[in-house]
Amino acid sequence: MIHPYDESRREDVGEFLLRQRVFASLNRQTPEAFRDENLTDFEADGTVSLVFEERGIIAVADLLKQHPVDGSLWLGLFMVDERLYGTGIATRLYEQLEHVYMRPFQTVFRLGVLPHNERARRFWERQGYVYEKGSVTTRGDRVHVMKKIVEGKARSDRG
Template identity: 30%
Template structure:
């Protein structure tokens, strides 16, 4: 999945980020530092270059780098969000949304909904039938957003940041 369907906001564009491109790593690190309320680990210490690169390279077992896509969401030239997508995981025709993060000023807006809709259309066009994602179970804002999108809980587990809720949506 290389091409991302566009959204109807003139200043917004989406492109693949490259973890081997120094400029992409720099702007991604700047984004992480601006969104510390989401990436709480970085409240204590600035992420190292290795931690930044890990966003691009970390994969679950039984997957390959060719299944992973990191999309930068830009408002003009400023990275204001990103989407981490894993194709055909945990099984064929199911994709996993690792991250769908926007800076605070863009959350709870029409743009957030439109970006998600564009993602869903894009992955559907590639043959994906189900989308799966995980979030902290007591994150009410995330729960409301994903429930509005039609996601249903399928399981829970204890993770590094507390109880995690795994949700899935059938799209095709």
């Protein structure tokens, strides 16, 4: 099940993030710094943070529904428990995320992938994303911006 993140999930999400040592290493962070940065992002205004649970937390996601510069939806974080890599669950969870939390609001999706994270790049390409351009994060990390355009009309939040 997908649940919106709230303060009551902070401790469990923090423990989940600490276990994601591969992802923290790819980000050149200690597990603690990785946890702290992502908990801060989850608690910031302007994003929709989600927790995927199935007998415990198995994934988290953080969405910016409308980027202030390009107007598209940005997937800031989508992380599946590294113990589940290679099982196909990431694809199933992403499909759920896209259909329930992304497509109703936008038709253009973007995300950033670290250039040295080949596994992630291949995953996103299988989901229909293509390389758009290089960029630099607010933390100073180089990323490859990937973009996906879906057909259909997004629901207007203006009524």
